[in-house]
Amino acid sequence: MTQPNRLGIGGRIDRSRKFAFRFNGRLYEGHPGDTLASALLANGVDVVARSFKYARPRGICAAGAEEPNAIVEIGATEATRVPNVRATQQALYDGLVATSPNGWPSVDTDLMGAVGTLAGRFLPPGFYYKTLLSPTLWRRAEPALRRAAGLGRAPRERDPDLYDHMNRHCEVLVIGAGPAGLAAALSAGRSGARVIVADEQEEMGGSLLDARDMIDGRPALDWVTAVLAELSARDNVVLLPRTTANGLHDHGFVTLHERLTDHLGASAPLPDGRNAVRSRMHRVRARRVVLAAGTHERPLVYAGNDVPGNFVAGALSTYLRRYAVAPGRQLVLSTNNDHAYRAALDWADAGREVVAIVDARPAPDGDLVSEARARGLRIVAGSAVIEVRGGRRIRKALVAPIDPVAFRVGGPVETLACDTVASSGGYSPVVHLSAHTGVRPVWRDDLQGFVPGEVPGLLSAGGVRGRWTLAEAIADGLAVGCAAARETGFEGPPTAAPEVAPLREGAMLPLYQVPHVEPPMRAPKQFVDLQTDVTAAAIELATREGFESIEHVKRYTGMGFGTDQGKLGNLNGMAIAARCLGQPIARTGTTVFRPNYTPVTFGAIAGRHCGELFEPRRVTALHAWHVERGAVFEPVGQWLRPRHYPRPGEDMAAAVRRECLAVRTGVGILDASTLGKIDLQGRDAREFLNRIYTNAWSQLEVGRARYGLMCRDDGMVMDDGVTACLGEQHFHMTTTTGGAAAVLDWLEMWHQTEWPDLEVYFNSVTDHWAVLALNGPKSRELLAPLTDIDLADEAFGFMEWRTGKVAGVPARIFRISFTGERAYEINVQADCAMHVWQALFERGAQFGLTPYGTEAMHVLRAEKGFILVGQDTDGSVTPEDLGMQWCVGRRKPFSWVGRRGLARPELQRPDRKHLVGLKPRDPAVVLDEGAQIVLEPEIRIPMEMVGHVTSSYFSPTLGHGFALALVRGGRERLGETVYLPRADGRVDAAEIVRPVFYDPEGARQNAGPETKGRDGVLARRPAVESALAHRAGAGAARGPVGLRIEELPFAGQLVLRGRGEDPAFADAVEAALGLALPRTPLQFVGEGARGLSLQWVSPDEWLILVGRDEAEATEQRLRESLAGHFAVVNVSGGQTVLRLSGARARDVLMKSTPYDVDPRNFPVGKAVGTVFAKATVQLRRPSPECWELVVRRSFADYVLRWLLDAGEEYGVAFVSGRSLNEDSPSS
Amino acid sequence: MFQLYCPVCREARAEEEFRPKGEARIIRPPVPEAASDEEWADYLYFRTNPKGLHTEQWVHAAGCRKIFLVVRDTVSHEVAGSWALGEAPVVVEGAAEGDSR
Secondary structure (H helix, E strand, O other): OOOOOEOOOOOOOOOOOOEEEEEOOEEEEEOOOOEHHHHHHHOOOOOOEEOOOOOOEEOOOOOOOOOOOOEEEEOOOHHHOEEEEEHHHOEOOOOEEEEOOOOOEOOOOEHHHHHHHHHHHHOOOOHHHHHOOOHHHHHHHHHHHHHHHOOOOOOOOOOOOEEEEEEEEEEEEEEOOOHHHHHHHHHHHHOOOOEEEEOOOOOOOHHHHHOOOEEOOEEHHHHHHHHHHHHHHOOOEEEEOOEEEEEEOHHHEEEEEEEOOOOOOOOOOOHHHOOOEEEEEEEEEEEEEEEOOOEEEOOOEOEOOOOOOEEEHHHHHHHHHHHOEOOOOEEEEEEOOOOOHHHHHHHHHOOOEEEEEEEOOOOOOOHHHHHHHHOOOOEEEOEEEEEEEEOOOEEEEEEEEEEOOOOEEOOOOEEEEOOEEEEEOOEEEOOHHHHOOOOOOEEEOOOOEEEOOOOOOEEEOHHHHOOOOHHHHHHHHHHHHHHHHHHOOOOOOOOOOOOEOOOOOOOOOOOOEOOOOOOOOOOOOEEEEOOOOEEHHHHHHHHHOOOOOHHHHHHHHOOOOOOOOOOOOHHHHHHHHHHHHOOOHHHHOOOOOOOOOOOOOHHHHHOOOOHHHOOOOEOOOOHHHHHHOOOEEEEEOOEEEEEEOOOOOOOHHHHHHHHHHHHHHOOEEEEOOOOEEEEEEOOOHHHHHHHHEOOOOOOOOOOEEEEEEEEOOOOOEEEEEEEEEEEOOEEEEEEOOOOHHHHHHHHHHHHHHHOOOOOOEEEEOOOOEEEEEEEOOOHHHHHHHHEOOOOOOOOOOOOEEEEEEEOOEEEEEEOOOOOOOOEEEEEEEHHHHHHHHHHHHHHHHHHOOEEOOHHHHHHHHHHOOOOOOOOOOOOOOOOOOOOOHHHOOOOOOOOOOOHHHHOOHHHHOOOOEEEEEEEEOOOOOOOOOOOEEEOOOOOOOOOOOOEEEEEEEEEOOOOEEEEEEEEEOHHHOOOOEEEEEOOOOOEEEEEEEOOOOOOOOOOHHHOOOOOOOOOOOOOOOOOEEOOOHHHOOOOOOOOOOOEEEEEEOOOEEEEEEEOOOOHHHHHHHHHHHOOOOOOOOOEEEEEHHHOEEEEEEEOOEEEEEEOOOOHHHHHHHHHHHOOOOEEEEEOHHHEEEEEEEOOOHHHHHHHHOOOOOOOOOOOOOEEEEEEEOOEEEEEEEEEOOEEEEEEEHHHHHHHHHHHHHHOHHHOEEEEOOOEEOOOOOOO | OOEEEEOOOOEEEEHHHOEEEEEOOOOOOOOHHHOOHHHHHHHHHOOOOOOOEEEEEEEOOOOOOOEEEEEEEOOOOOEEEEEEOOOOOOOOOOOOOOOOO
16 A cells, blocks of 8 residues: 655654554555554545534544544454544554444445435434434434444443553642643752653654744754653653543542553553553642643634545644645645644645635734745735535635624635645633633633633643743743742752744734625534534524523534534634624633543543452451352452352252251351451440440440440431440440441541540451351350350350350350350451361261351341341331330430430321231242332222331241331231232232241240350360461462562551550550650551551551560550550451562552652651552551551452552562461360 | 541541541530420531531541541632641631642
């Protein structure tokens, strides 16, 4: 293939190499350095798309982000397809495959084109709204319209590429690397401030890449090269080419989309077998943003301005000078300003014919005008191109004198034969980013354009604020870069401006829509927005139909709704609306621009937060066992819990039935580690419980536990759980699995904002304690020989707890039951849980010990009528509605949370919905959860619904289906029959019964044979397992290792609470630990030799790490030394430590946390609590070489998987946590 | 994406580290039983929802777990400052900036 439009010399392309590429199935050739657009033009491809509404042939008309026509889909395979790419921004690579999303069967012979031509007159704005008013019609028409209009479509296969996020912090972010942006980066960089420069193009330099100007007497590009060399040598400057600033958000937060491999191929390459990242979203927090985005040239609006061959003037210069492409032979330039003359001069330089320069101004006279005159180019003054004609390419241009004020043609029309028309109506500052936070741009009459409004932290430089000549832009950039740095406390040496030859430019003449001999409504189509096919006549019609606000005009016509957000056409549309409304443009105003500036692939937005890493999957210490046993898991909150353990050949119903019966007749075990657990310590802990729970806690003795119900202050149930009294001032609260974080938040909120005088500290111990719930009549028999706790009922009654050892491991056992059977909930430190669990199974074999999952748990608890908050309640249910008046302490002195709310008259009504049981008339029926309840079997619409089913199961024990339901006045309806219509028309009948189906007397909790406990059966010493023991062997790196991850398991970990401002407290801590208490925020101190460290977490909280097995002794020393209000909580089982080192450790941290990990902000000895991926961690810097993450045990697996994934491109090695199992006999 | 200054950790942090806790200084009637249904409903449900400066509570969930006050313009999202509980916000119109007090 030849490239008929390629010039023999010049340009920034590499003619020595050729790239083959395909466009709409046809093979072409281009060179490295080309964009897809420049290569298509070089090959003489005129038609690249069919228009959205009229299916008119369209060609490339611009050279950058503002291109409205050349929107293509890139990628050879379904999985690598990217829709919505502007050909002007896609670098050419060998083998590129691009297609036009629209045009059927092809852009060249488009059948819709004929329809568009014929029907064009009958498709006014609002046509579809008006015609397809009925939703049914619209639903039928939409798919056909979409296919015809060609909006592109999402890929149907999974994207094989990796996408990434990176958090960055800087003093100055410079957006745009043209003359002003580079100058700003230079002066800001010299101040020492951290500077990031982002530019969307393949190479930095902006307009200087095709400039005619000289800087310091040399070609402008030499200056660009020198500046870039200095910037890239500075370690305080980050240069990000191929990076689009897509959104400017609140408080200096900017999202940058960096395309790392889009210029190399359809999919990211695989260097060293490691997946490269295809594109990366930089989440930048900048103290100052310098917007140096320059301007977009506006085309003029004239008839036929969409025929291929129409260009904005500056784009011609770009194609000629940067890509060595002359996309035509004979040029007519239509302009209202001097600057556009460059296009004609460049055209003439390329040896092509300039037919005429048509200038709207009566007497143009700037330096560029003089140059054109001197070179003998024909200048037609006071005139404009009023129409061009042609089909798939321009054939001629009609030129006439115009009177822009009177808006009419003022003389005879001359026809000029040509194939290219360039137009320039002035320059629109690229204000988009400045408007993203809602600040309106400001109109400037002198510029005939909008400039950025006042945005906090944003400074504009260069063209975007009207500094349009090169000398002005550079000087402005230097000054603004300096000012931005200074505002953040960095002062650099003054930077002298380079010398730029001054250029005298004449004033522009405001001109947008060019008058035609016919009135606008009858003239051939004059396009305003090429992407959405909005014409000047459409805007005029909109204003005539009463749409006066520009936002309404936009919505009525569709102007600016395309993926280009009307970059090229919006201002023309506003000017036309203003003319039609007889008001200045300033009053018409502008529409709002929103992120993203250009379309962003979803992959980049999602980053690594997809697939297995979409959200944290919290797992218990027994997870590996569940997996091995083939458990089917279900997500509960962020936890992954076994739902049931099917045996071969079993379906869920069979497995659940077997598990239920095992618990009712023998013994079963549930991993209940996910229950929320909160440690409360302090003189007023008991009073706090009285205030936060509905029931009374004053009489609860040490050694006993009680069920509690928590309401919001409006009286509605929000959580429940059992709380045990560990000591007079020490309680252990449990919450629902899903409610744990919310309850801790709730306690803190009431304490901090309402009752700060109460002396109590709350700490989460959810991850520290694993909970192994033995349930069933044989549970005592199984457990007794494994523990030194006396299990006789007189010694250890129901709703009591005891401490002792189980399988040689210190344990707390709670005699509480969620199944109604005799039960022992064994709490052990999580890293010993697997050992105890296995010991229970070793002994349990003879009893048929059966692991059961959440589904059996639900059946068993529902048979007992035990509620599940969030399933049987929905935020509108009171304790009384649940029939739990027994749990409401009416006589407590303090007005506890919810009491006054419950006194509201609405909550006193007798016909509120009550929790009742439903027994289906057909015993085989299991009612649908959520089914509505009615009082009659004949279904009429409408009919009164009196409630709904909240829980429904088949009970293997009872042999029939049963349900819990909320029914209006239900407790007064016991024995009545109600009806439940199904979606398929059948109606179930059910009897209202009491909600307790099984053992209403509560005898079963003490059932089972008597035994006595004794210790010593155990043959092995307890084994402990670190949080990540099961990941041993993960992340074995090939090649160089940029990130080394090491688990430091089994550290003793204590949370210390107390009054940091009290010197006596600090002294007592120092006396106990031999290390001064850090009292400065974010400080941490350590003694490596002793494995001791002390970290400030808040003014009343510290994290203490000590050596293995030293937690208890340390806690004891602290308790002996401290007095007054304090708390010490052992969390050794609940957290693990990951040490990160290696040359790329900091990069991986930047991918993971929004916190600024630059050494300037994060010196050795600092520790912060922050967000890591979607988990929360303590991030510490113990030495210059490494970082520590203190991670909650249940999140450790997620955090490790995240690190392995994020570090893959740098090479990762993981040294696993160990599992310690000294297999020696014990006493 | 806001950036809020935590007056306890004494640093500006990303919004992801915080959770909003609604309008500040909602006063629970000191003797709830003495409050009329209207007063109680007002305490439970009614908020000022101003256009302009608004004093709100945020908790530094990923950091110190302390609740503090933020005065924020609900239109521009500009933050006039942060205060620990027990401190009285002093807002000087237009004198504030997001990353300082």
